Amino acid sequence: MATYYLASWASNLKYSDLPQDVIAAAVRSFYNWAGCAIGGSNHPATTIAYNSLKPFFGPPTASLLGHKGKLSIDAQHAALLNGIASHVHDYDDTHLDTIIHPTGPVASALLAAAEWKGGYSGKEFLVALTAGIEAECKVGLAVWPEHYDVGWHITSTTGSIGAAVAVSKLLSLSTVQTAHAIGIAATQVVGLREMFGSHTKSFHVGRAAQNGLMAAVLAQGGYTSSEQALEAKRGWSNVVGVTKEGLSQSLEKWIGVGATGSGLGLPAVGQPGRWEILRNSFKPFPCGIVIHPIIDGCVQLHHDLASQALDVKDVRSVHISVHPLVLELTGKRKPKDGLEGKFSVYHGAAIGLLYGKGTPAQYEDDVVQDARVIAIRDKVDAKADTSIAADEAKIILTMADGTVLEKHVQHALWAGKSTYPSRKHMESSIRKQLRLNADTWRAHHTC
Template structure:
């Protein structure tokens, strides 16, 4: 009954029933998403996708973010392209228990649809976003970690279902229609970890958004699917569980009691979240070096003890471009030591190939330590004079224990949006914070 359980809960959820902390988490998730979508909008991967697909655009109803509201596409293509843009810098939110980036697929779909309808309130958008994120994360938990371990990109393989639930809420689908939308989304499984480091990784959440929107549109018109799409013997969970035993009923029974959106974290650095502790530590070490009148050129070697996933996911020793740099803990540590920060500019192709960065990168070594938590690291910097600096990061910035404040999220938004919108970045930030209060979200989106 898992599919019907999810459909029933999502259908009955109302904006007024969201607890204040949940609503606040939805506002922050949506705000962070918009900043990431604007910041990634001029990336070559987005431009290539736009240029390839533009001849096939339908009626221009939905904004492509980063265009100052002047460039639009049909809702399906807007969901795809904004979804790609939101993930291309690896700067989006993370549900830490599953490492799903849940907002990208859901928000890309519901905002494209909301603008197409031109009559949907911010409160309804926050409700739909919450429903979609809860759906993605609950089913993700049900197949974690086996699903991820065999090679699925869990953000997108759950994201199409989350997007369908989110759009279905805006459409006010019936319970039966919502169940069919879930089934239609479940067959559109997308995302392979093999694609990490290439343009296709960011295609995953974009395609999930597009697929979820398509699923809801079909279900609205009576298109049917299995009523047990998630739980059947040959349904979504058993097919993608990687040999594990899906725990759908357990996690779906928590709907409305334990809110996964409250466990959604935000990235201070635009790269794989697993190497954030090492970057955080190296930024702190950068400042310690400066206090002592030293510089990264005085560093002989850097030893990092990290969680095993860091080695598994971010061990590219010699990244060739910015995309590959996002999967190199060595590059992250190098720019953090050299510049004292690791923002989008530090993951450009130019910086990844910079000779000074490469010199420091080659001095960084990382070893896996099973005893460490996912957001913990130990660093030892060996200096040329024989002395050492030590740093233990128990919880990295951006974790649930050390969350980013609203002020830090605003700084992050403006930092990346300025690269695209220039002086209009602060204005876009103000509009993005207020979308949840809007009587018609389409009007706010056009101002972006």
């Protein structure tokens, strides 16, 4: 009954059910998404998609973010293109328990639907956004980590479900209609990890948004699907969940309202549950989150070198120890462009040491191909260490004169409950990121 549970919960959710910290988290998540979408609006991946699909655009009903004046296209393509733009820099929010980037698929579909239909309040929008984020993170938890390990891009495979739930909520669909929307979205599975480092990774997010929007609209019109789409023998979780053992119990644990003894199911008035949006985090660096400890440590070493009047050009070797997952996900030793650089722990170490920062500018193609960066990157040696956590890193830097500097990053910035920043700190950082992304757009925009 997971599909029906989820549909019933979403269709009955009210703004008054949302705690204040959940409302604040939803606002921050949307703010972060907007900054990322503006920053990625002129990326080649977004531009190519726009120009290629332009002949198919329908009547202008929804906005494309990041363009001078007001640029509108049909809602379906707006969801797709804003979704691509929001994810292409890999700067978007991350649900740490599943590494889902939750707001991209949901907000891209939701904004397009809200503009297309019109007349919604901010409260209605936030309830729908929260419902969608909770839905995709809960179904993601039910199949994590095997689903991701086998090669699915979990952001998009769950994102279409989250987008469908969000738009269904905004359109005031009934529980049965919402269940059908979940099924229509679930059957449109999209996203292979093989695509990481190419334009297609961001396409996953845009397509998930587009699929979710389509699913809700079809369900509103009377289109049907299985009402057990998530839990059936040949349904979503059993097909993409890899293992056949324990999936029904996992769905009950994460989706079932008031699941006995778990306290982890969908939160509802008078029921146990956990809000996943409160476990959402925001990136300090625009790349795969597992690289963050290395960049953080190398940024610190950059400042250590400067304080000791040492030149990064005189570095002889850089030995880094990381969790095995880091090399599996980001082991590209010789990235050819900015998108591949986001999946290169070697490039992350190099920019941290050379520039003392990691912003979208350090992932431009010309930086990845810069001889100075390559010279440092070639000196980096990375090894997997099973005793090191995924958000941890150890770095040993040796200079030409034999000087040795070491850095141990025990936790990546903002990784884990104990290191979540204060609301004031987080909002200040997001405002800074929004300005940075907007400045990047203004510097390069040609429309």
